[in-house]
Amino acid sequence: MTDEPTIGFLGCGKMATALAGGLVSRGFAPADRVFGTARSPGSREAFSASTGGAHTFDASDGGNAELATTVDVLVLAVKPYQIRETLEASRGKRKSGSLIVSVAAGVTIETLEAAAGAEARVVRVMPNTPSLVGAGAAGFTRGTHATDADAALVRAMLECVGVAEEVSEPLLNAVTAVSGSGPAYGFLFLEALADAGVRAGLPREQSQRLAAATLRGAAAMVEETGDHPAVLKDRVCSSGGTTIAAVAALEEHGLRRAVHAAVAAAAARSKEMANE
Numbered sequence: 001m002t003d004e005p006t007i008g009f010l011g012c013g014k015m016a017t018a019l020a021g022g023l024v025s026r027g028f029a030p031a032d033r034v035f036g037t038a039r040s041p042g043s044r045e046a047f048s049a050s051t052g053g054a055h056t057f058d059a060s061d062g063g064n065a066e067l068a069t070t071v072d073v074l075v076l077a078v079k080p081y082q083i084r085e086t087l088e089a090s091r092g093k094r095k096s097g098s099l100i101v102s103v104a105a106g107v108t109i110e111t112l113e114a115a116a117g118a119e120a121r122v123v124r125v126m127p128n129t130p131s132l133v134g135a136g137a138a139g140f141t142r143g144t145h146a147t148d149a150d151a152a153l154v155r156a157m158l159e160c161v162g163v164a165e166e167v168s169e170p171l172l173n174a175v176t177a178v179s180g181s182g183p184a185y186g187f188l189f190l191e192a193l194a195d196a197g198v199r200a201g202l203p204r205e206q207s208q209r210l211a212a213a214t215l216r217g218a219a220a221m222v223e224e225t226g227d228h229p230a231v232l233k234d235r236v237c238s239s240g241g242t243t244i245a246a247v248a249a250l251e252e253h254g255l256r257r258a259v260h261a262a263v264a265a266a267a268a269r270s271k272e273m274a275n276e
Ligand SMILES: NC(=O)C1=CN([C@@H]2O[C@H](COP(=O)(O)OP(=O)(O)OC[C@H]3O[C@@H](n4cnc5c(N)ncnc54)[C@H](O)[C@@H]3O)[C@@H](O)[C@H]2O)C=CC1
Pocket: 010, 011, 012, 013, 014, 015, 016, 037, 038, 039, 040, 043, 044, 059, 064, 077, 078, 079, 080, 082, 086, 103, 104, 105, 126, 127, 128, 129, 180, 181
């Protein structure tokens, strides 16, 4: 493999478009070394636009085989139920020495290695869509034959677009539940906060800007000070003031219980998908 590998996204839908877009805009790979395949023309156009012109192949017209013969890193980004068949179909067509990276929720290393063929080098990743703007959070685990160099390459890719944590495979279900699915929880909370601001009298755009900047600020405080979130929360809560009244309302309405239930549901679903 050269210093600058070619990267191909087999299934260039929403996750691939976010990851590839982030990788190109952050300089990990130029657009002419990034490729995608999809059945849907809309997905191919969005992928091309997000990457500043990466080439795409039509998956309905032999594109997956063309992609497999072309790239050094083959990123599997079709739906989980399609991973086995598309990987089996790539056997004997993949570029010599290529690395297989799967981003599919729930699809195990064992399934990937069985479908890819003997000695295939596989890394399983759980990324998230904020990779597009360099604010991703991902977990990864290496397969039986993946080398230290493979793990380092995948880590470098993921760190180019955010943070990356190597974990044991069973913990990928928890990673999926916290950070893979997590942006949706953040968007839901942000939407609710902005709505509530509108209810309290703010114009919609101002409320959304304030809500988004506030959540970004809270996350940055945790990351940059290293303080426990509870300590930072206590500093906002004046005695007898507005914040503690709001915190009490959130506790009464079961915010913590709701978050625990959400993450447990996503982790259970991820585990279940391994058997589908
Ligand atoms: N959307 C997200 O936030 C995340 C998704 N993932 C994983 O990424 C994978 C893709 O999910 P999304 O991007 O959300 O779905 P998506 O539906 O947006 O993308 C799937 C793409 O595969 C294409 N496709 C369908 N059949 C194909 C075939 N035979 N060959 C090649 N391409 C084909 C479709 O045209 C579509 O563009 C899933 O396995 C999911 O678990 C992982 C982390 C986060």
